[in-house]
Amino acid sequence: MKRLISMAVAILAVALGLAFWSQDLQRSQGATGSNTLNFANWGDYIDPALIKKFQKETGYHVNMETFDSNEAMYTKIQQGGTSYDLTVPSEYMVEKMAEDKLLIPLDKSKLKGLSNYGASFMNQSFDPGNKYSLPYFWGTLGIVYNDKFAKASELQHWNDLWNPRWKGNIMLIDSARDILGFSLVSLGKSMNTTNPTTLALAKAKLDQLSPNVKAVVADEIKMYMADNEAAVAVDWSGEAADMMASNSHLHYIVPSEGSNLWFDNFVIPKTAKNFKAIYAFLNFMTDPKNAAQNADYVGYSTPNDAAKKLLPKDVRNDKNFYPGKEVLDRSEVYRNLAPKTVGLYNDLFLEFKMYRR
Template identity: 40%
Template structure:
């Protein structure tokens, strides 16, 4: 961060953020020092204040904080903007320990949030961001990302070639995979012992009335309908989208809820018995509730990739590359994948994992299981149609 003038309360806040995110001892100490100091000054001043004007004095005193400019030391930092809870704290600490670079870690909850933030303030100061594949395309097309200098990321060689050079970002010019996964069907075999699910089509079965959990995302839900109709889940044909919408209207009586963030617990606690789920959540839910089964339907599933990218105007480019290369180290990538319970794109990291994880079909499916599966891509102008039908669906719900 450049040497800048900032107000005292802001500095306290800033330090609090650092102390929370990258809890190094020094930054914590700095935080405590700066937090304690004004309080001491305050109590000394308070004793001087006359009793009758105490309240007035207090108010004026508090406001005076707003106008004390103090300078913040220029620091060696990297500003990372990632999904909330999408990196182990330990990885950030290790990076700071090895390089002396402080990580300012901020989080978002959806690609849309990330996009809106960067669009509204292109100089927000982020150095590393983690958009999903479709948003890589979208942001690339709007010149919000900068091309990556591969020579600064030697650890790129560790990555799975199957996940590289995909159509959402040819030659990985702007992005490299961080974690990937699938979205498929989960079913509770205790409640449905004799149901053998092999196709998306079976979700429309009347016996699942008011039972389904679908993800709260337009693309994921439309993927179910498009796939069952035999279309691509990246379809942009308005006619096909209309058909998919009509098909989903017929699915409404079976839908119990839309949920993205808590689906793991909901299946684990048996508040829903069947639905669609991200593989990482399915893995965790199954660890707690062995009745759950994760199924790849024969029409193919949605493969998603979250990618590391550098936004235009990133202020700490050198640190950004060091951070990215650090994330691709086998040991670090392994730590991330094991902690987040998603699939690692890092082959060297997978080799370091315990056998039961490497052989787990939820996390590392076979080629046969992924037959007909597709990578989710940006649908460009058709995105508007997806959102339009999605809103219509919710209104009808």
């Protein structure tokens, strides 16, 4: 009898152990129920102090995973293996996800402070009426220069990059749309062109730039520029802000003929389950104080006008990070292109990188 009792106790202990182990495993996978917000975000793209503040104020736990490309995030949500409640795609990916029925429309009745967002950042072509998205951050593509080696007057236009003076001295961000994009702008063409002949011309012009290109890199570009390894770089405004914080000799310029104007946005994917947590978080991040704190930490431009007013005067008045209407009107938002065209952009860019002189 004692043996049977001992066996029963042992079985019960194992069962309890498995139950607790299962709960721990679920926590690690973000499947913890209605008190949890499963958030897929870009790396280092939110102030960790705000996550702690949200959890303390609301009682919701934030389980955050990161992704390094829109396409990687899209694939995970399309496959449906992880129940993300909230994610942050860029503008063209919002359009694609909506077309592919991967998004849940926003319930505007549950959102507070929508009037905090600037009118110019709402009702964009990629999501008319903001049916699916709320703006999170925005920015531009531009030129970073080091005043030890270059003057602002030498780099006011995209075509200035082709000056032989910059031989072996330009860093490019590893992004097909952006690098082919500025070449297109330099030719007076749209950054959203689907014309193969026009794209071939842009690639041919990039080939002429190759003697000036020191490297095509990803995140390392910030380290190289901060360490004075090159005179010039082409990168996004927020990355430029990070570089400038590390090196006072670095400056950022948006060419006057225009550039890419990009938006990252909160959306609710079809995998969402914890809607109370979702709307609590969206309202928390819409609060001007929280949005301003986040913009200060991340370094990108906030679309929240009420938050912008709380930023330091030198930040909110910096025309390179908060450019005027004349620059914005000449800039383009990337559209969701057909897979065949995306493939062409990628192939041409790969050829440029492989056969740089």
